[in-house]
Amino acid sequence: MQITRATLLRGAAAALAGLAAPRIATAQPLERLPLTLNWKLQGLHGAFFLAVDRGFFRAEGLNPDIVAGDGSANVVNRLAGGAWQIGLGDIASLVRFNMQNPEKRVKAIYNQTPADLAVVALRGRGITRPEDLRGKLIGAPVGDTAYKMFPAFSAATGVPASALRWEHMAPNIREAMLMQGRVDAITANEGTALFNLKAAGVKVEDMVFLRYGDFGVNIVNIGMMANESFLREKPETVRRVIRAVHRGYAAAIAEPAAALDSLMRRDPLLNRAIEAERLMYSIERMVDQPDVREGGLGFYAEASVQRSIGVIAAAESLTATLAAGDMMDNAYLPPASERRLPAVGRV
Template sequence: MSLTRSTLLRGTAAAMAAALASPAIAQPLERLPLTLNWKIQGLHGAFFLALERGYFRAEGLNPDIVAGDGSANVVNRLAGGAFQIGLGDVASLVRFNAQNPERRVKAIYNQTPADLVVLSLRGRGISRPDDLRGRLVGAPVGDAAFKMFPAFTAATGVPASAIRWEHMAPNIREAMLIQGRVDAITANEGTALFNLKAAGVREEDMVFLRYSDFGINIVNAGMMANESFLRDKPETVRRVLRAVNRGLVDSVANPAASLDALMRKDPLLNRAIEGERLMYSIARMVEQPDAREGGLGFYNEASVRRSIEIVTAAEGLPAAIAVSDFMDMSFLPPASARVIPAVGRV
């Protein structure tokens, strides 16, 4: 009996030791709804590349990455709680935070400067802002360029009231321009330009009234999160940004891999057009002064302050919010992880 007991004890001790020595049972991944700013395209490949390469999984995350319906709407998605983190339009963030200081959304990773534009086609009689008076301009209600039209008004003297507006779903905006159902559209250039090219319109037949040509230079797309999420789950936020940043670094260094991931997500996309759009987005991301100064994701306080001032004036807000009410860079990965790599080719 004593031998049996001794054997059992030794067996139990050995089993316990083996259990302690073996890897811990994998914890379930944290599900995370993440909203993009627009339909899946271009630089969004970085998110799916990060997903495919296990960067989110390595951080214990299982993101549900969904398309957006306008970057200006992302702030409302985040503030409403359906999503806690996403890629959105910072001009809308300024407006929202000024009006809702008790439930702010904050920018946490800079991606690209604004490329807001009013776009028409040759032969429509539009070549300067004054030509828009009395014309029919198409704009999805969530479009960032439409939301920022008051800044265009301030810079050009063309009021929104002098224009006839047609609102539509984002996916038919360029088609309506091509068909002549509207005379011009508001858009992000990187979206409309390549959508029109995909439809067979030559770039030389497009007419661009770029907001930046009229002094409207603002930071634009960036990762953002609602303030309660930043407060309650700071480590989750850091893990998200580490994964996203790795995907963006890889996309810059190897755009072809990013494009492959994008096409696997949506095989119906036009690979050639999305490759052009990807390179356009990468160029804007890495060539902006903020990124050159502090690496990917970095916000320069002076450029943020100027953006806040432009949006405040355009929106007629009572006072400009503080830079600290707009952004929080404490969640960024270390600078060594955000160094801009040499840009590869698709």
């Protein structure tokens, strides 16, 4: 996917000028903010720590306690339980939870990236198209979104899950099992499998991706979310959080090397080269999507959310009715003038 600098320069000067303007500091104590990420530290998480290092949270009167996550489904449960009020998760977990728990919903409030669901194989395994999956052994963690959305892939390709053999495992050994030949293919987010395999020495040209999106299965994916009680009781705090996070994202897009610096300070054992590629992959997907082109960074289009709800509900045989407004709210975003795309910098 090629992103032209001309496209991304649109509104850059105005956006960056607005982002650079310091807010008036308050003498009052900073408000502590527990904030949960979706997974272990990687790539675009650097935007959160860049926001900390540059004082974007402090300018909003906030002292964030940012913790790594262990999967989006657990993030939604954390938020609903009240131990954390705000965090980063995926829409599939959100749709499932909100349909099953209408009395304590969690809502998406800042869009990050579209889903990059895929079936991943290696060259030489005889898999180059969906039909080749028949009879093959597919590795899939039970909580993996690509696995849960496989019925949608089946409906789009005509390859039923029953025509495959399945092996379930912990997420942290999925790519290793593929490399060892213990499974023929895996379900995964492309960005996760791509860089995990690359870090393990697999060449990109030896990877095979059957992308759900190439077969018409397109859903929005990761974004900031919060429980409804927090949104109702502290709307201004939510706006301040999103302002700080947004400034972190915008700064990470414009200066990815700085975001990497902030990430590496939190976990020096990360492979900087791999995380640099993962960051740029995430940035590319974040800025080059229809919703962002329509409404700026962070924006959810109602039609995109409603379409995603339909795909997820059908894939998971969920029968409850859920409108886009039951699970997303753009009211906490900064003004559109501050959400224009900055030019993408270099790592």
